Amino acid sequence: MRESTWKGSNETDNNSLTPGVYIVGAGPGDPDLLTVKAQKLLSRADVILFADSLVPREILNFCRQDAEIMPTAQESLETILPVMVERVRSHKSVVRLHSGDPCLYSTIHEQMHLLAEADIPFEVIPGISAFQAAAAKLKVELTVPGLVQTIILTRISGRTQVPSGEELTSLAAHQASLCLYLSARHVEAAQTKLLTHYPADTPVAICYRLGWNDEKIRVVPLAEMASCTSEENLIRTTVYIISPALGKFNGRSRLYDPEYNR
Missing domain, CATH: 3.40.1010.10 (Tetrapyrrole methylase, N-terminal domain)
Structure with missing residues (x-):
C-alpha cells in the first residue's frame, strides 16, 4: 500500500x-x-x-x-x-x-x-476494544504479577481461516489471558481446543454486546463455556476472556513495593 x-x-x-x-x-x-x-x-x-x-x-x-x-x-x-x-x-x-x-x-x-x-x-x-471494555466491567487486570503477563487476541477459524501457526490449540498452550473474538458460532470447537491446555475450572468471561442496552456478562468455568453460550443464545457480537486473572489471586507488582529501587 x-x-x-x-x-x-x-x-x-x-x-x-x-x-x-x-x-x-x-x-x-x-x-x-x-x-x-x-x-x-x-x-x-x-x-x-x-x-x-x-x-x-x-x-x-x-x-x-x-x-x-x-x-x-x-x-x-x-x-x-x-x-x-x-x-x-x-x-x-x-x-x-x-x-x-x-x-x-x-x-x-x-x-x-x-x-x-x-x-x-x-x-x-483508535478506539477502545471489547477486551479492554470487558476487563473494566469485570474490574480485573489481565496481567497479574506472578500469574500471567501476556494477553493474546485471537479468533477461531470460521468463514475467515486462521493461519495454521496461530491455531487455537497452540495458542492455548501459553495459558495466557486469551481474548477470543468472532467465535460464538464455533464455541464448542473452541472449548475443546482450549481444554487441551487450560484447566477445566479456568474462569471464562462471556461478554455480549458490551456497552449496549442489552449487554450480558457471564463468568463460568471453561468446561461450561459452550453450554452457557447456548443457554444465552449467543451467536455473534460476543468476546470471551479466558484467563487465570479472573480468579482469586493476591499478587503484587514490584513497581510500588517499598523496596523497589526508583
Whole structure:
C-alpha cells in the first residue's frame, strides 16, 4: 500500500475538517467510551459511513444535523469505496466509523490500500476494544504479577481461516489471558481446543454486546463455556476472556513495593 502523505485532521478556517477519510474506532458500544478526537470528528464531518449492525445509533447523536449518514452493514466494499472517493473529491470530509478499535478485525487493511491507490488521504483514529471494555466491567487486570503477563487476541477459524501457526490449540498452550473474538458460532470447537491446555475450572468471561442496552456478562468455568453460550443464545457480537486473572489471586507488582529501587 502506498503511504498517505496527509498530515491528519487539520481544521480549516471555518472550523470544518480537511477533506479526506477518517477511519474512526467507535469502541464496543457505549457512546461515552468514544475518544475526544472521535467525538470532534463526528461533530464536524460532512459524511458518516457507519457499520450499523455493530455501532449503536446513539453514537450518531454527536454528528452534525446536516451530515450525510450512510449505514453500510448491507453494503460491499465495491459500494462503500466509491462513495468515500467521490465525497472526498467533492471536497468533503468522511468519517468511516467502525466498532471497537480499527486495528482488530475491522477490514480496514483493504480499505486503506484502495484509498491510497485512489490517492485519497486518510487517517486512522483508535478506539477502545471489547477486551479492554470487558476487563473494566469485570474490574480485573489481565496481567497479574506472578500469574500471567501476556494477553493474546485471537479468533477461531470460521468463514475467515486462521493461519495454521496461530491455531487455537497452540495458542492455548501459553495459558495466557486469551481474548477470543468472532467465535460464538464455533464455541464448542473452541472449548475443546482450549481444554487441551487450560484447566477445566479456568474462569471464562462471556461478554455480549458490551456497552449496549442489552449487554450480558457471564463468568463460568471453561468446561461450561459452550453450554452457557447456548443457554444465552449467543451467536455473534460476543468476546470471551479466558484467563487465570479472573480468579482469586493476591499478587503484587514490584513497581510500588517499598523496596523497589526508583
